[in-house]
Amino acid sequence: ELSAGETNEDGTVTGGTITSEVNGIVKTINVTAGGNTDPxxxxxxIEVPDRGYTVSITVTSDQASKVTVGDSATIQTGYWGGSDLQGRLIGIRNDPTNPQTSRLLVFEVTGDSIESGTQVSVSIGQRSQNYDLIVPNSAVRSDANGSFVLMMTSKSSPLGTRYQATRVDVQVVASDDVNSAVTGAIVAYDYVITNSTAPIEDGMYVRLADNA
Known part of the structure; x- marks a missing residue:
């Protein structure tokens, strides 16, 4: 809002005072002294901290289906990832650039060290649930008969201990980008094969990696 000042013959106003309707922090000024303004x-x-801050991230539709408005999120800043910020999911919207397969998760961000333009890392997980068996995604294999893992069993021989890959059928009940929760005929202390230098099949003998 422009008040006072003098109006020149060409209609320009000089010497006036500009007053904002809100209290906040001036982030950018787009004019210089003596210059003309464009309506x-x-x-x-002006940044208005009282109105809060939000950040949006793009996820797949499947990932969006695993979270709910109101879920808490971990907000990190900087190279080392530390911050005093807190996040809360306040909206799940269609991604205008890819509405068929993507969604936008909108988070409210609070904390003392937040300001507009701050680069943050956001992580949010599926609501807490306990699973008895969790294995790396690389351990889960599949074929026409379904999902399975290759469990490593040991057998003693005159030449020492030998290790054999044994197929165990499993059902994947939950997964993320890193791990999968499974059910099947394995227990927490069994060893499963996650990777190998050559293809492995059920019944094959394997050798442990040097650093295993």
Whole structure:
């Protein structure tokens, strides 16, 4: 809002005072002393901390289906990832660039060290649930008969201990980008094969990696 000042013959106003309707922090000023203003261009940008801050991330539709508005999120800043910020999911929207397969998760961010333009890392997980068996995704294999893992069993021989890959059928009940929760005829202390230097099949003998 422009008040006072003098109007020149050409209609320009000089010497006036610009007053904002809100209290906040001036982030940018788009004019210089002595310059003219354009009615279509904002003179300055004011950040209003009282209105809060939000951040949006793009996820797949499947990932979006695993979270709910109100879920808490971990907010990290900087190279080392530490911060005093807290996040809360306040909206799940269609991604305008890819509405068929993507969604936008909108988070409210609070904390003392937040300001507009801050680069943050957001992580949010499926609501807490306990699973008896969790294995790396690389351990889960599949074929026409379903999902399975290759469990490593040991057998003693005159030449020492030999290790054999044994197929165990499993059912994947939950998964993320790193691990899968499974059910099947394995227990927490069994060893499963996650990777190998050559293809492995059920019944084959294997050798442990040097650093195993």
């Amino acid at each position: 279509a261009t904002a003179i300055m940008t």
